[in-house]
Amino acid sequence: MHIHSMMEFKAAIFTSAVMAILLCTSPAAFAQKHKSPPAPAAVTLPPSPAPAPAPHHVDLADLLSVAGPFHTFLDYLEKTDVLKTFQNQANNTKEGITVFVPKDSAFASLRKTTFANLTSDQLKSLVLYHALPKYYSLAEFNKLSTLNPVATFAGGEYTLNLTDDMGTVHVRSMWSNPKISSSVYSTRPVAVYEVDRVLLPMQIFKSDPPLAPAPAPAPDAKPSDAATSPLPAKSSSAKAKADKKSSSSSSRVGVGIASYLVLAAASAGLLLLW
Numbered sequence: 001m002h003i004h005s006m007m008e009f010k011a012a013i014f015t016s017a018v019m020a021i022l023l024c025t026s027p028a029a030f031a032q033k034h035k036s037p038p039a040p041a042a043v044t045l046p047p048s049p050a051p052a053p054a055p056h057h058v059d060l061a062d063l064l065s066v067a068g069p070f071h072t073f074l075d076y077l078e079k080t081d082v083l084k085t086f087q088n089q090a091n092n093t094k095e096g097i098t099v100f101v102p103k104d105s106a107f108a109s110l111r112k113t114t115f116a117n118l119t120s121d122q123l124k125s126l127v128l129y130h131a132l133p134k135y136y137s138l139a140e141f142n143k144l145s146t147l148n149p150v151a152t153f154a155g156g157e158y159t160l161n162l163t164d165d166m167g168t169v170h171v172r173s174m175w176s177n178p179k180i181s182s183s184v185y186s187t188r189p190v191a192v193y194e195v196d197r198v199l200l201p202m203q204i205f206k207s208d209p210p211l212a213p214a215p216a217p218a219p220d221a222k223p224s225d226a227a228t229s230p231l232p233a234k235s236s237s238a239k240a241k242a243d244k245k246s247s248s249s250s251s252r253v254g255v256g257i258a259s260y261l262v263l264a265a266a267s268a269g270l271l272l273l274w
């Protein structure tokens with residue numbers, strides 16, 4: 001019965017093969033055999049990118065009251081009613097707006113009386129001078145620097161010169177040349193950049209407004225620097241002092257474009273959470 005048992009054997013193999021195929025192709029059986037089948041879609045698909053943030057309303061007053069501190073500038077924006085002008089530009093134009101916002105410490109470094117004698121029109125122009133009637137990302141300042149002098153919201157002769165020195169953007173007015181020390185917010189059509197000095201146009205200040213008395217000389221300030229400074233005598237010591245200050249803080253705030261982008265992304269992220 002050798003042949004018969006061979007045929008039985010073959011039949012048994014055939015049956016188990018069919019059973020195996022049925023088991024494998026039946027989803028229920030498959031699921032039973034493999035308690036947690038890996039979902040092929042999850043394995044092969046890359047993580048889906050976060051959806052692009054929908055354009056949303058940016059409230060400048062809210063933004064400035066939580067960042068900075070920018071309380072002094074925000075006070076001037078409100079007092080002069082320029083806040084409405086800027087907010088309207090942010091709300092209702094395609095061009096958008098770029099605002100350079102000095103930190104409270106930038107105002108503190110000027111004498112308290114610096115703005116005391118300004119007429120209300122001059123004060124308004126001074127605040128308007130801190131914005132461009134168009135949105136610029138930090139990357140665009142490189143291009144912008146070929147267009148100097150750049151018109152500001154104050155109009156007419158109230159212009160700024162922008163320079164991009166290896167990713168450090170400077171905003172030059174007659175009596176100050178602050179650098180952009182961080183990006184507070186930058187999503188078309190609204191850009192808000194922190195600057196470390198107040199912008200001081202010559203149309204308002206005929207001469208260099210005095211700095212507040214320095215609280216204490218910086219440890220690395222050498223008096224001989226001022227004496228040998230090639231700057232014109234008129235304000236060389238004030239300028240030397242200012243330069244000292246900026247050089248001692250430059251390592252802290254001297255950030256490149258890459259960091260700006262990270263900051264911008266981070267602040268955009270924060271705003272989304274907000």
Ligand SMILES: *[C@@H]1O[C@H](CO)[C@@H](O)[C@H](O)[C@H]1NC(C)=O
Pocket residue numbers: 057084085087088091
């Ligand atoms: C800007 O838009 C917001 C939200 O729509 C609105 O509450 C605010 O009054 C607007 N401001 C200006 C100056 O257009």
Ligand SMILES: *[C@@H]1O[C@H](CO)[C@@H](O)[C@H](O)[C@H]1NC(C)=O
Pocket residue numbers: 113114116117
């Ligand atoms: C403001 O004007 C008055 C009168 O013209 C003058 O005496 C004073 O020195 C001025 N103050 C400043 C800070 O310029």
Ligand SMILES: *[C@@H]1O[C@H](CO)[C@@H](O)[C@H](O)[C@H]1NC(C)=O
Pocket residue numbers: 148149159160161172173174
């Ligand atoms: C800006 O640059 C122009 C031309 O390069 C120059 O004439 C002007 O004085 C500069 N303005 C400031 C505020 O530095």
